[in-house]
Amino acid sequence: MAGPLSRFGIDNEHRAHRHERILAGVIASVHQQVPRSVLGSMVGAAALLAVFWNVQGRALLLGWFIAMLVESLARLRMSRAYRLARIDADNIEAWSRRWVLQAAVAGVLWGAAGALFFMPADPLKQLVLVTVLLGVGFGSLTLYAAYRPALFAFLPVALLPLTASMLAQQDPAYVTAAVVMLAMLAFTMFFGRNFGVTLFDAVKHNHENEVLVGQLLNEKRVADEARRAAEEATRSKTKFFAAASHDLRQPLQAIGIYCSLLKKRAQGPLEPLAKSLSSAVDSLSKLVEELLEISRLDAGAIQPRLQQVLLDEMLAQIAEEFTPLAHGKGLELRVRRPRLAVESDPVLLARVLRNLLGNAIRYTNRGGVLLAARPRSGLVSIEVWDTGPGIAQSELSRVFDEFYRGESSKGESVGGFGLGLSIVRRICNVLGHPLIVSTRPGSGTLFRIETPLSALPHRGPRPPATLNESNIRSLTGYSLVLIEDNEEIRNSLSHLLSSWGAEVIAEPAYTPALAEQLAAHRRIDLIVADRNLRDEVSGVEVAVKIRESAGTPVPVVMLTAASVGEVIGEFQRVIKRTLQERPELAGVIALSRVEEPVVLQKPTNAILLNNRIAQSLGLLGGSRGADSGVALTSGPATIGRP
Numbered sequence: 040m041a042g043p044l045s046r047f048g049i050d051n052e053h054r055a056h057r058h059e060r061i062l063a064g065v066i067a068s069v070h071q072q073v074p075r076s077v078l079g080s081m082v083g084a085a086a087l088l089a090v091f092w093n094v095q096g097r098a099l100l101l102g103w104f105i106a107m108l109v110e111s112l113a114r115l116r117m118s119r120a121y122r123l124a125r126i127d128a129d130n131i132e133a134w135s136r137r138w139v140l141q142a143a144v145a146g147v148l149w150g151a152a153g154a155l156f157f158m159p160a161d162p163l164k165q166l167v168l169v170t171v172l173l174g175v176g177f178g179s180l181t182l183y184a185a186y187r188p189a190l191f192a193f194l195p196v197a198l199l200p201l202t203a204s205m206l207a208q209q210d211p212a213y214v215t216a217a218v219v220m221l222a223m224l225a226f227t228m229f230f231g232r233n234f235g236v237t238l239f240d241a242v243k244h245n246h247e248n249e250v251l252v253g254q255l256l257n258e259k260r261v262a263d264e265a266r267r268a269a270e271e272a273t274r275s276k277t278k279f280f281a282a283a284s285h286d287l288r289q290p291l292q293a294i295g296i297y298c299s300l301l302k303k304r305a306q307g308p309l310e311p312l313a314k315s316l317s318s319a320v321d322s323l324s325k326l327v328e329e330l331l332e333i334s335r336l337d338a339g340a341i342q343p344r345l346q347q348v349l350l351d352e353m354l355a356q357i358a359e360e361f362t363p364l365a366h367g368k369g370l371e372l373r374v375r376r377p378r379l380a381v382e383s384d385p386v387l388l389a390r391v392l393r394n395l396l397g398n399a400i401r402y403t404n405r406g407g408v409l410l411a412a413r414p415r416s417g418l419v420s421i422e423v424w425d426t427g428p429g430i431a432q433s434e435l436s437r438v439f440d441e442f443y444r445g446e447s448s449k450g451e452s453v454g455g456f457g458l459g460l461s462i463v464r465r466i467c468n469v470l471g472h473p474l475i476v477s478t479r480p481g482s483g484t485l486f487r488i489e490t491p492l493s494a495l496p497h498r499g500p501r502p503p504a505t506l507n508e509s510n511i512r513s514l515t516g517y518s519l520v521l522i523e524d525n526e527e528i529r530n531s532l533s534h535l536l537s538s539w540g541a542e543v544i545a546e547p548a549y550t551p552a553l554a555e556q557l558a559a560h561r562r563i564d565l566i567v568a569d570r571n572l573r574d575e576v577s578g579v580e581v582a583v584k585i586r587e588s589a590g591t592p593v594p595v596v597m598l599t600a601a602s603v604g605e606v607i608g609e610f611q612r613v614i615k616r617t618l619q620e621r622p623e624l625a626g627v628i629a630l631s632r633v634e635e636p637v638v639l640q641k642p643t644n645a646i647l648l649n650n651r652i653a654q655s656l657g658l659l660g661g662s663r664g665a666d667s668g669v670a671l672t673s674g675p676a677t678i679g680r681p
Contacts (some may be wrong), residue, residue, distance in 0.1 A: 063131045064245065065137060066121070069185045073118035076182045077111045080145070083171045084108070090167045091156050107148055107347065113206070114141055117440055118608045127451035135186065136412035142189035146196030149175060153201025169216070172201055177227060184231030194231070198224055210652045220307055296531035301539065342604070343384035343470050347493045350412045350419065351376040353385065357392055358410060365400050372400070379412055381419045387466050388490070392421065394463050395486045399425035414492065417459040438476065510646060512653040515540030519652075520553070522546060523580050523598075524566035534566070534596075535645055548572050549581045557588045565655055570599035570606055579609050582636075583617060594655040595636040597668040598648070603638045610636050 084107040091100055121134060153172055158164050176197050182188040198220060204215035298317040305313035354376040365372035381388075392410070399408045406426025413420055430438060438460055467474040467488060478484040519536055523529040524547040533545040544560070546553040557563065566585055568578035582595045597606050614629045637651050653659050 041618055055205055059131050062135060065091070065185055066131065066135055069119040069138060069182060069189075069668075070121045072185075073114055076179055077115055079178050080175060083175045086167065086171055087152060088155060090164055094158065094161070094164065095672040103148070103152060103155065110141075110144055110148060114145070117141060121365055128490060129228075134163060135188075138186060139192050141190045142183050142193040143196065145179075146193040149197035150200040152471065153198070154204055157204040159213070169201065169220075173197060173220075173223075177223075180227060180231055181234065184234045187232060190228070190231045192229065194224065238264065277639045283565075290527070293525070293531045295642050295644060296528070296535050300531070300534055303538065327372045342385055345382050345384055345470075347380050348383050348388060350379045350381060350421070353389060353392075354410055357389065358394060360393070361396050361400060361576040364397075365408060368400060368404070370400060370403055370405075373407060373409045375409070375411035375413070377412055377414075379414065379419050381495045382422075383470055383472065383490050388421075388472075388488075391463050391466050391470075391488060392423070394460070395423040398460065399423050399427065399484070399486075403427035403483075413491070413644075417492060419492050423486045424483060426483045429482055429484050430476070430478040431480055447612075511539070511649050512658050513540045514649075514652065514656075517564040517656060518542045518544070518562060520544045520546075520557075520566045520585055520593075522548065522566070522572070522578055522585075524548065524572040524576075525567065528569075535648075536567070539649060548576055549584050554588065557585065562591075563589045563593050565652060566593050566595045567598055567652070568595065569596055570601045570609070577609065577613075579606070579613050581659045583613055583628050587624060590627055592627065592629055592634075592648075596651055596655060597636050597638045598643065599638065600641045606638050607635045610634065618655060 054525040080396065084104055088100060088104045117137060123132075124134075134190070149172060153168065156164075156168055158168075176194055179193065180190075185194045202217045202220050203225075205220070208214075230418045247348075271361075298313070301313045302317055332491070354374055358372060358374040358376075362372050396408065396410055403425045404427070408426075409424040410423070411422050413422075463486075464474060473489045475489070476484065477487075514536065517540075519541045521529065521532055521543055523532060526547075529545050529547065533543045536543045544553065544556050544563075563585065566582050568582050570578040572578055572581070578597065578599070582593075582597075586593050595610075597610075599606055611634065613632060617628055618625055637655055639648060639651060650659075
């Protein structure tokens, strides 16, 4: 039957091999004590030499002392050789036999002293002899008792000759002393035996612990390797999504633009079909965008830009966006927006609140939804309450998992892909805002975000209103340059821009044909360019060349799958480098050295594209580039800044 140590490999170790390893530990502990035992032996031998020098044959006494000295030196040499030797299971038995032999030699020498130097006529010298022999014998107990055969080879041999000499005197005092010494010998042998067993068990447990530690370290190494493999797989997945981002967005962008054109031209029975197709494309674009957004969050590509955020304006804007959706379901949407300011990223925080509010409305069928903010222990608690079915306690730990939709949504057409709360949790982690959820099944759910309170609130710009088809502006009379290497997207965008009245020059890069057309036009009003063109050509470089040809810093809208930070950073680097090389172009290629273009991330929609182009052209009453650096995708519920 397997024991509890089986999984660590101890039960699988061969019994003889384990015994040899434990014996090696015992002998090692013995040799650690050798220097101290040699010192004690030489002190005792020197004492006998001094006491019996004038009453014994000096040659015999000196010979015995030299023999003791040789034995002590041999013991030291053997101990040193043991420490330097490579000890393994094949030679430990030989070393243990050498130790027993050494113990026997030491016992014979001390036993000889008891027999040779016994002098009944001089009780004082006998007292010294007995004291030295008992001191050496019992003082060496831990040395020899560690290995039981060595104890039996030393202690009886060292003490029994003196005891026999005492008994041979047939004197009651000597006989009594001999009996006492025999009793002490028996007790010492018993005690030494128990000491040896205890030491053996201690070494055994130490060996088992070493095996356990070794096995645990091995298992930790395996676990670490598995963890590293999992992390590498996650990184590979993230890199894959990042690399595939451009390729995924390109066809979706083309499909979306064609759907916009189709909706505009479809009539009769084709009109509902075009609307359904457009709705399906919007859903697909949303799913792809959410998947790519999760990969960007996991890869750390989205970094917050913390600033002061006025909650009353943000909550009012969000409530304005979601009120029609709530009323469409017969729900009451209430907002409590105190005059508070927090430290956060306004785009990321708004993304979180839109996701939470959209979820609350989606899963609530009667009652209402509350969006509120209130101070709480030096923080501001932003809360979304609903009167929906709530979340079962068993599901609370899973509601933030990807693609997880709770039991309350099963059997109902509530929409969504189960990614919203996963994105919410990741964004809150990036922002450092605690996200807390509490629920009462059958009564509703509360999501609470705790944000740092900001001092000295000030009025900031009101967020832009929600866009719809009524916001489409005519571009008649404007000349636009379109740079896009994907032929499908280039053709679809060209048709879309032309349908708004613009004159479009479309090319895959800065080609000779483009240079000729630029030279033939009186003016260029705006550049729409992709960032990643073929052959590792950058759309930023092309935009700067077009500005140079046009002789003016034409507004630029970058329509790209790359992150906003990458595009803005590259734009500023190219401008700075070009101005350093050719300072005379300062008024031609840039509005400023830190200029930020308008960045739209693919896939975008026609309404948003038209709005940003109109804004850049000054058709909305704002200055050119007023929305620079703000990345928007297919709607208000998207992340803008990475």
